[in-house]
Amino acid sequence: MGGIQVGNLCHNVGSAARTMMDTMDAIRNILADQFWFSIVLGLVVFGGIQGAVAYAILLERKISAWTQDRYGPNRVGPYGILQPIADGLKFFLKEDIIPANVDKALFIFAPWMIFVVALVGFAVIPWGGSFKWGWMEATAKPMVVQVASVDIGLLYIVAVSSLSVYGVVLGGWASNNKYSFYGAIRAAAQMLSYEVPMGMCLMAAILMTGSLRLEEMVDWQARHGWAVMYHPIAALVLFITALAEANRMPFDLAESEQELIGGYHTEYSALKLALFFLAEYSHMITSSAMMICIFFGGYLVPGWEWLNTTPTFGAALVRVAVFAFKIFLFICLYMLIRWTIPRFRFDQLMRLAWKGLVPMTMTLVAAQGLVLYMGWSQWTTTAVNIGVFLFGGFVSVAGGKAVTGRQLSLRRAEAMG
Amino acid sequence: MTAKPDWKQTDIIHVDQPELSMTERMYLPQIFGGMKTTLRHMFKKKLRDETVVQYPEQKRQLRKEIYRGVHRLNRDDQGRVACVACFMCETACPAHCIHIEGAESPWPDREKYPIKFDIDELRCIYCGMCEEACPVDAIELTPEYHLVGGSREEMIFDKEKLLNIFDRTKDEKPRKNPNITGY
Numbered sequence: 320m321g322g323i324q325v326g327n328l329c330h331n332v333g334s335a336a337r338t339m340m341d342t343m344d345a346i347r348n349i350l351a352d353q354f355w356f357s358i359v360l361g362l363v364v365f366g367g368i369q370g371a372v373a374y375a376i377l378l379e380r381k382i383s384a385w386t387q388d389r390y391g392p393n394r395v396g397p398y399g400i401l402q403p404i405a406d407g408l409k410f411f412l413k414e415d416i417i418p419a420n421v422d423k424a425l426f427i428f429a430p431w432m433i434f435v436v437a438l439v440g441f442a443v444i445p446w447g448g449s450f451k452w453g454w455m456e457a458t459a460k461p462m463v464v465q466v467a468s469v470d471i472g473l474l475y476i477v478a479v480s481s482l483s484v485y486g487v488v489l490g491g492w493a494s495n496n497k498y499s500f501y502g503a504i505r506a507a508a509q510m511l512s513y514e515v516p517m518g519m520c521l522m523a524a525i526l527m528t529g530s531l532r533l534e535e536m537v538d539w540q541a542r543h544g545w546a547v548m549y550h551p552i553a554a555l556v557l558f559i560t561a562l563a564e565a566n567r568m569p570f571d572l573a574e575s576e577q578e579l580i581g582g583y584h585t586e587y588s589a590l591k592l593a594l595f596f597l598a599e600y601s602h603m604i605t606s607s608a609m610m611i612c613i614f615f616g617g618y619l620v621p622g623w624e625w626l627n628t629t630p631t632f633g634a635a636l637v638r639v640a641v642f643a644f645k646i647f648l649f650i651c652l653y654m655l656i657r658w659t660i661p662r663f664r665f666d667q668l669m670r671l672a673w674k675g676l677v678p679m680t681m682t683l684v685a686a687q688g689l690v691l692y693m694g695w696s697q698w699t700t701t702a703v704n705i706g707v708f709l710f711g712g713f714v715s716v717a718g719g720k721a722v723t724g725r726q727l728s729l730r731r732a733e734a735m736g
Numbered sequence: 737m738t739a740k741p742d743w744k745q746t747d748i749i750h751v752d753q754p755e756l757s758m759t760e761r762m763y764l765p766q767i768f769g770g771m772k773t774t775l776r777h778m779f780k781k782k783l784r785d786e787t788v789v790q791y792p793e794q795k796r797q798l799r800k801e802i803y804r805g806v807h808r809l810n811r812d813d814q815g816r817v818a819c820v821a822c823f824m825c826e827t828a829c830p831a832h833c834i835h836i837e838g839a840e841s842p843w844p845d846r847e848k849y850p851i852k853f854d855i856d857e858l859r860c861i862y863c864g865m866c867e868e869a870c871p872v873d874a875i876e877l878t879p880e881y882h883l884v885g886g887s888r889e890e891m892i893f894d895k896e897k898l899l900n901i902f903d904r905t906k907d908e909k910p911r912k913n914p915n916i917t918g919y
Contacts, residue, residue: 385778390788555764659774660767712762 347454353462361466364441372600373403379654386658407593415589418495425493430587430594433486437601440479443472444608445534447618447638450630464635465534472533473521476609477514480564483602484510487566487573490595491583502582505665506573509563512672513570517560519680520553524613526687527697533609537617541627547614549697552704553683554614556676561606563672565599568657572665607649611642618642675711682707800909803879804862807855809898810874810911817899818874818911821848825866825875833859834866853895857883873912878905 349355377392377399384391392399417426447464469475484507491503524546525531528539540546547554563570574582581587584595611617618638619627626637663671686703689695759765777783789796810818821838837852866875878901885891893901902911 382778385784386774388777388780388784388787390784390790655771655774655778656767659770708762712758715761716758 347452351452351455351459351462353460356462357466360446360464361442364446364466365438368438368441368601368604369597371604372597373407375600375603375650376406376596377402378650379657382651382654383658386655410590410593413589415591416586418586420495421586422493422495425489426586427591429486429490429493430591430598432489433483433598434594434601436479436482436486437598437605440476440602440605441608442466443469443475443533444605445537445612445617446642447635448534448537450632450635452632461630463534464639468532468534471531473525473531473536473609473613476533476605477518477521480602480605481510481514483564483598486595486598487583490587494583494586496586498579498581499583499585502573502575502579502585506566506583509566509570509572509668512669513560513563513676516556516672516676516680517564519677519684520550520557520560521613523550523553523680523683523687523700526684526691527700533612533617536613537619540616541619543697544621545614545616549700550614550683550687550704551701552708553680554610556680557610557614559676561610562653562656563668565602565606565653567599567603567653569660569663570668571662572668575662603650603653604646607646607653608642611645611649615645679707679711798879800879803881804864804877805879805881806857806877806883806901807860807866807893807898808876808878808901808905809853809895810876810902811899811906816843817849817853817895818872819850819853820846820872820874821850822871824869824871828865828869829860830863830865831859831861833857850895853898855893855898856891857885857893858888858891876909876912878909880905 350359380402381391381399392402395401395405417423443465445463445465445468449461449463451459451461487506487510488503491499491501491506494500524536527546527549528536530536530539536546543549562568566573572582573579574584576582579585584592587595618641620641626634626641683700683704686707687700690697690699812818819836820841821836823836823838826834826836833856835852835854835856836850838848839851841847841849843849862877864877867877870876880901883891
């Protein structure tokens, strides 16, 4: 009697263990399949970005406080680390006002549009190179820590991030408010203008690395060193345009509080306003990630062979951490700039783009093309970069007016008339 | 005939913008200079600790004799309300927050006294004009600024409340001239 029971028990335990083994195998198979892995990664990245954005807002408040000799939020949790939760709750609990005379459909659609557009850009960012699970065969194709490895990765990011201007314009237009509308118009003009030098910078990078895939650009930098060494000015201009694209401080004319109340989001409240903020900060993270991939070596650290080449999951995690740390540094830089530099005037903004950045970056693209065609050393472009910068400064000094200076000719005309 | 202007063309002084230097034209050195300042302040923890007042735990050092907080209605040396219901403060008040009802005084040294004296502390702009207008120094502003209430009605301070504030604050800020009585 007892023997039978023990036997049954043993049988049950055995089958349970077998089922568990089967499940483990199934999970392993799923994780070893790039499609399912990408879906899992996508969800992880989505959640991670949301958390990162919440804490980026806390970081911004802290940095703004520190630069002004204040403490910043320090009441909710130790050092205020629970502040993002309180902020989020507040946004949820506020009354969501839709003013009477707005275009209701567009008014509701605009924040979601800008939010979605800001998030899909993450799909092509290579977070941590490639790796193999311990149980995978040596011949198997390595897993890529990237949601979608597409041929036109960089083009995709540029296309998607330019779409965010639609959210701003729709929001401003639908609000049926002069200030919102001014903000939207400014945002549209500004974003379109700064796309041009941004595209030029990217073109120089694409010509140099010979690829539109961000992961291949990172690989190129593993062989040749960080691209910022060959194109320092292009990297700088890309950073400036990224500031302008994200509507960050020296270029935040779309929401300049002193003139336009809140700019395009004047009429928004509660969750819709939160979406605009989420989009702005997500955009900052995407553009930082893009810049890091193109010019600052992605997840690589020069001279750390183990990190750069090991194909294990642990190493991939460390690479992701390195990448996240670089993004963190960029975000800190963004914020430091916001609390340092005053806003441009609109004519100065346009002048900087069209008379300053566009000619400079065009020269860089031409120089990069020439270097490729003639087969010169890549270091030639470094010299060209420095030369272009110095020449720009020289022209500005010799011409007697700064690129963003006041239009002296206007006053001369007044005096003559 | 046009009137001759009383200024000459030579009186006009054209003020030119100061010339930008080489580094100012190139922006970047200036931007880095600015960022240096910002960074320096970011890591000045000592300065923060000295300047920031953590409000509910720490309180500001006020100059009690001039701070303009909530009002009080002074009592004279016999504990009577010092106000003589002359309506000067009500007239001077730019926010129209004072409402007085006067009556014949039961005391021989003055003609009138207020049977009602209301100040709407929510309308008040704390300018201190009532204090200046008062001929008998009966109304004064105190260094108290913790002014809280659950409703608008609660924030209309009546005579009793204002006299209580005097009892509470007379040690902190004594009445300017305690000898004035009649008017």
